[in-house]
Amino acid sequence: MVYRAGLRLVFAGIAAGALYSASASAETIDVNAREAILVDMNTNTVLFEKNADEHMPTSSMSKMITIYEVFKRLKAGKLSMDDKLPVSEKAWRMQGSKMFVELGNSIRVEDLIRGVLIQSGNDATVVLAEGIAGSEDAFADLLNKDAAELGMKNSHFMNASGWPDPDHYSTARDLSILAMALIRQFPEYFHFFSEPEYTYHGIRQRNRNPLLFEGIGADGMKTGHTEIAGYGLTATVQRDGRRLMMVMNGLLSERARAEEPAKLIEWGFREFKIINPFKPGAPVGTAKVWMGKQDEVPLVAAQDVALTVRRGSLDDIAAKIVLQEPVPAPITAGQPMGTLVISAKDMPDHEIPVVAGTDVEKLGAIGRMFFSLKQMVQGLI
Structure with a gap:
C-alpha cells in the first residue's frame, strides 16, 4: 500500500525555530500587461502568472x-x-x-x-x-x-x-x-x-532594457516591440544570491514597460522568501521494515530542500512522506525509499526524494520464523 505520513515534530520543530518570520499578510498584485510570468530561479517556483x-x-x-x-x-x-x-x-x-x-x-x-x-x-x-x-x-x-x-x-x-x-x-x-x-x-x-x-x-x-538603469539589481535580458505585440520585456534581477526572472508582453507604452516590470519584481522580492527546511542527510521520518534486524529505518532527504514561500505563511506549511511500506530487508543506506512532499499555501507542491539513512540487514532463518509468528499473533488479536 502507499503510506502517507505527516512529518510530525521533525518538520514542525524547524518551522517553529529557524524558519520563523513575521506574520504579516501577503499582498496580491495585478499588472497592466496582456501576458506575464514571474519565476524564482533559485527554486524554479512560479510566483505570478497571467495568461x-x-x-x-x-x-x-x-x-x-x-x-x-x-x-x-x-x-x-x-x-x-x-x-x-x-x-x-x-x-x-x-x-x-x-x-x-x-x-x-x-x-x-x-x-x-x-x-x-x-x-x-x-x-x-x-x-x-x-x-x-x-x-x-x-x-x-x-x-x-x-x-x-x-x-x-x-x-x-x-x-x-x-x-x-x-x-x-x-x-x-x-x-x-x-x-x-x-x-x-x-x-x-x-x-x-x-x-x-x-x-x-x-x-x-x-x-x-529600462531596468538596467534603475539600480534594482537588473542584469538582463531583452526588450521587444511591434504594433501587434505591444511593448514587451524579459528581465532578470539578482539580489543577495536570489534571482527572479520576469516576462511581460502587451504593455501599452515604453513607460509602462519600465514601471510594470519593476513593480512586479519588487513585489516578488518583498512578498516571498526562500527557506531551507532540510539539508542533504537530514532526518525526515522513518519507515517500517519487513523482516529486518531493525523494525524501522530512518529516512533522510536525498538533496538540499529549498522552497520559495510567502512571507508569514510558515504556519501553513505541511509535509508528508509517500512510500510503499513496509520496506523489505535488506536495505542499503542511500537506497531510494519514497518522496517527501512539502505543501505551502498558494504555492505548488515541492517533491524531494528520500533515501534510507542506514543499512538494515535481513533477519536470519530463525529470526524470520519468529517474525512471521509475531505477525500471525498480531493478526489474530
Missing part, C-alpha cells in the same frame, strides 16, 4: 533564442567571437531597430552579438542567421529544434528577429524557460545582456 501559456507575438524578445543558438555554437567551438560573417542585401535592407551593418562588409561575431542584444538590430540578427545556417529559413529550423529540446512546448519561430508573422509565436512561460537556460548554460556570455551601450559604425545606441 502565461497564451500564444503571443514576441517581437524582438525572439532574439534571445537566436542568441541561444549562437552561444551554443560558441561553447561547442563551432563558432568563435573573431569569426567574420558577411552582410547580405537581405540583412542590409532589414527595417525596424538596426545595428546599421554595411552591405558587403564582414562583421565579427562578437560585434554582431552586441548589435543584437544591445542595439536590438534586426540586420545583425539576419547576418548571424545566414552566417550560421546559410539562410534565415534554415536557421529558423534550428531555433525550433532548440525550443523543443528546452521544453518550450508552445513556441514556433519563423525567423531570427521576431519580425511579425502569424506563425511566429511563443508564450510568457516559454520565454522564461529560454531566458533561464541562457543564464544557466552560458554564464560566460551573460555579460552581453547587461552592457549599457554600444557604438558601431559611429552610431552609439543605448541598451533598450
Whole structure:
C-alpha cells in the first residue's frame, strides 16, 4: 500500500525555530500587461502568472533564442567571437531597430552579438542567421529544434528577429524557460545582456532594457516591440544570491514597460522568501521494515530542500512522506525509499526524494520464523 505520513515534530520543530518570520499578510498584485510570468530561479517556483501559456507575438524578445543558438555554437567551438560573417542585401535592407551593418562588409561575431542584444538590430540578427545556417529559413529550423529540446512546448519561430508573422509565436512561460537556460548554460556570455551601450559604425545606441538603469539589481535580458505585440520585456534581477526572472508582453507604452516590470519584481522580492527546511542527510521520518534486524529505518532527504514561500505563511506549511511500506530487508543506506512532499499555501507542491539513512540487514532463518509468528499473533488479536 502507499503510506502517507505527516512529518510530525521533525518538520514542525524547524518551522517553529529557524524558519520563523513575521506574520504579516501577503499582498496580491495585478499588472497592466496582456501576458506575464514571474519565476524564482533559485527554486524554479512560479510566483505570478497571467495568461502565461497564451500564444503571443514576441517581437524582438525572439532574439534571445537566436542568441541561444549562437552561444551554443560558441561553447561547442563551432563558432568563435573573431569569426567574420558577411552582410547580405537581405540583412542590409532589414527595417525596424538596426545595428546599421554595411552591405558587403564582414562583421565579427562578437560585434554582431552586441548589435543584437544591445542595439536590438534586426540586420545583425539576419547576418548571424545566414552566417550560421546559410539562410534565415534554415536557421529558423534550428531555433525550433532548440525550443523543443528546452521544453518550450508552445513556441514556433519563423525567423531570427521576431519580425511579425502569424506563425511566429511563443508564450510568457516559454520565454522564461529560454531566458533561464541562457543564464544557466552560458554564464560566460551573460555579460552581453547587461552592457549599457554600444557604438558601431559611429552610431552609439543605448541598451533598450529600462531596468538596467534603475539600480534594482537588473542584469538582463531583452526588450521587444511591434504594433501587434505591444511593448514587451524579459528581465532578470539578482539580489543577495536570489534571482527572479520576469516576462511581460502587451504593455501599452515604453513607460509602462519600465514601471510594470519593476513593480512586479519588487513585489516578488518583498512578498516571498526562500527557506531551507532540510539539508542533504537530514532526518525526515522513518519507515517500517519487513523482516529486518531493525523494525524501522530512518529516512533522510536525498538533496538540499529549498522552497520559495510567502512571507508569514510558515504556519501553513505541511509535509508528508509517500512510500510503499513496509520496506523489505535488506536495505542499503542511500537506497531510494519514497518522496517527501512539502505543501505551502498558494504555492505548488515541492517533491524531494528520500533515501534510507542506514543499512538494515535481513533477519536470519530463525529470526524470520519468529517474525512471521509475531505477525500471525498480531493478526489474530
